[in-house]
Amino acid sequence: MESTEFSSDHLDVLRELMNIAMGNATASIADLLQAFGTMHIPHISISDMDGLKSYIEEAVPSDQHSYVTKQLFGGVFGGEFVFVMTNESAANLGHYLYDVDVPSDADILDAVIELTNILSSTIISRLTEELNTKVQFFPPSTEIISGNNLISQEETLNYHRIIIVSTVMEFQSHKISGQIFILTKDGMIQRLRELIDQKLEELYA
Numbered sequence: 599m600e601s602t603e604f605s606s607d608h609l610d611v612l613r614e615l616m617n618i619a620m621g622n623a624t625a626s627i628a629d630l631l632q633a634f635g636t637m638h639i640p641h642i643s644i645s646d647m648d649g650l651k652s653y654i655e656e657a658v659p660s661d662q663h664s665y666v667t668k669q670l671f672g673g674v675f676g677g678e679f680v681f682v683m684t685n686e687s688a689a690n691l692g693h694y695l696y697d698v699d700v701p702s703d704a705d706i707l708d709a710v711i712e713l714t715n716i717l718s719s720t721i722i723s724r725l726t727e728e729l730n731t732k733v734q735f736f737p738p739s740t741e742i743i744s745g746n747n748l749i750s751q752e753e754t755l756n757y758h759r760i761i762i763v764s765t766v767m768e769f770q771s772h773k774i775s776g777q778i779f780i781l782t783k784d785g786m787i788q789r790l791r792e793l794i795d796q797k798l799e800e801l802y803a
Contacts, residue, residue: 604761604787608794609642615797616640616763619724620778626720627713627767631694635769643762650760650781651749657764657777658682658746665706666748667714669738671722674731675789677761677782679718680748683710683775690773711740717767717778729793748779758784 620637628635645653658664665688669679683691692701692709701709719735726733763780782790 604644604791607798608791611794611797611801612761612763612790613640613642615725615728616642616721616765618728619721620765622724623717623720624767626716627769630713630716631769631772631774633769633771635767638766638768640763640765644787645760645762646758647760650762653762653764654748654779655746658748660745662746663742663744665710665740666743667710667738667740669714669718670736671718671733672736673726673733675726675729675733675782675793676786677780679714679722680779680781681710681714681717682748682777682779683713685742687774687776694772694774707740711738713776714738714740721778721780729790729797731793759787761787761790 617640620640624635624637643649643653663685665683665685667681671677671679688706688710689701691713692706693699695709695712696705698705715738718738722733722735761782763778765778766775767778768775
C-alpha cells in the first residue's frame, strides 16, 4: 500500500488505539487468572501475502505445536483475530481454570476458546468503540497446528493487501502466554483509514 494511502499519522493513531484496547484485555484476563499480566507494545505493519507468511514464520517457531483459534469479525470495519498458544501454555491454562493436575483435551480446548473469546471481544470491541463504529463476531474455530503454517493456501486467496497487528500476552506466574495477530485486508483497509481520518478530525477539532 502506498504511504499516501495509509500515513504515519494513521499508524500512530491505530497503535495508540490498540494500546488502549489491549490494556483493557489485559485487565480482563488478569481478573480471570487472578494474576498480573503484560501485553507487549503492538507491532503494526502493512504487507502483502508473502510478507504476512514471512512475518508469521519469524514470530512462530517452526517446531512449535500450537492451539490456533481464528475468529472473523465484521461491520463497517472487519478482519480476522488469530490467537496462538503453545501446547504447554494451553495445558497450564486448563490446569489453572479447571483446578486439575492433568486437564483433559476437552478442558484445554474449552479454556483456550474461553480465553480467546475474552481477548477478541475486548480488544476488537474497544477498538471499534474508539472508532465510533460497531462490530459483529462470527463463531471461532480452533485447531492444533504443528509448525508455523497458520494461514492455509486456501485462505491466502482472501488476502492481497494486509495490515498486521501483532502482540504477545504473558502471565509469567502461571507460565501462560500467547501471540495475537489481527489481520485486515483490501477494502477494509480503506474503511479503517476513513475511520481513523474521522478520529483525527475529532482530535484536532
